Amino acid sequence: MTVIVLSGPIGAGKSSLTSILAEHLGTQAFYEGVDTNPILPLYYKDMKRYTFLLNTYLLNHRLAQINQAIQDKNSVSDRSIYEDALFFKMNVDNQIADPTEFKIYDSLLENMMEDTPGNPSKKPDLLIYIHVSLDTMLERIKKRGRSFEQLNTDPSLKDYYARLLKYYEPWYENYNASPKMEIDGNSLDFVVDEQAKRKVLDKIDQKLHEIGNL
Numbered sequence: 001m002t003v004i005v006l007s008g009p010i011g012a013g014k015s016s017l018t019s020i021l022a023e024h025l026g027t028q029a030f031y032e033g034v035d036t037n038p039i040l041p042l043y044y045k046d047m048k049r050y051t052f053l054l055n056t057y058l059l060n061h062r063l064a065q066i067n068q069a070i071q072d073k074n075s076v077s078d079r080s081i082y083e084d085a086l087f088f089k090m091n092v093d094n095q096i097a098d099p100t101e102f103k104i105y106d107s108l109l110e111n112m113m114e115d116t117p118g119n120p121s122k123k124p125d126l127l128i129y130i131h132v133s134l135d136t137m138l139e140r141i142k143k144r145g146r147s148f149e150q151l152n153t154d155p156s157l158k159d160y161y162a163r164l165l166k167y168y169e170p171w172y173e174n175y176n177a178s179p180k181m182e183i184d185g186n187s188l189d190f191v192v193d194e195q196a197k198r199k200v201l202d203k204i205d206q207k208l209h210e211i212g213n214l
């Protein structure tokens with residue numbers, strides 16, 4: 001059984017690597033469904049009001065996916081459940097979200113993800129983190145063109161994205177729910193460069209061997 005989850009900032013290439021990896025390993029791919037998320041555009045308009053609701057929505061959505069992913073046994077998901085708390089905490093630190101709401105969310109997450117006797121663990125077998133710089137992130141956000149993410153829709157988003165990156169590095173360092181590995185998404189453009197794609201897949205295969213899942 002191999003449950004793999006991708007992680008990394010907006011536009012890091014998580015969804016693309018999910019497709020590539022699911023094809024390579026012959027496993028089921030699970031996607032976040034950004035375009036079907038009814039709260040996300042509201043959140044970008046009013047983060048103060050919608051942080052709690054967005055994260056509650058995402059928690060529910062991701063938990064449903066995890067339940068399916070662990071039944072399918074072999075799967076790749078384009079986003080881990082663990083990163084949402086990073087967004088929420090960042091908003092608390094910037095007085096955008098309420099600390100009590102964060103506490104309730106965080107404890108709900110912990111209870112939901114806790115291993116319980118007789119039930120399969122909801123934790124992944126491997127977390128893959130795609131590291132990107134702010135420039136790469138901004139370039140991809142622009143190229144992809146989701147309207148609510150654009151700097152010309154809201155110029156203050158540049159600071160928001162820069163802050164987000166600063167939260168990601170320590171988050172990855174401290175992540176310990178499963179084995180983990182990092183991919184350099186700046187130098188390895190696995191979407192357009194076939195050689196880079198090969199390199200990334202070899203690195204992942206090697207890690208899966210190392211942890212006894214290939």
Ligand SMILES: Nc1ncnc2c1ncn2[C@@H]1O[C@H](COP(=O)(O)OP(=O)(O)OP(=O)(O)O)[C@@H](O)[C@H]1O
Nearest residue numbers: 009010011012013014015016034055079084087149
């Ligand atoms: N917990 C959260 N709080 C606030 N915004 C979130 C949260 N989770 C996701 N988002 C937003 O949802 C959108 C999609 O995020 P995500 O990084 O998961 O996918 P993506 O941008 O399609 O990534 P990739 O290009 O790497 O596949 C982004 O605008 C992101 O900021």
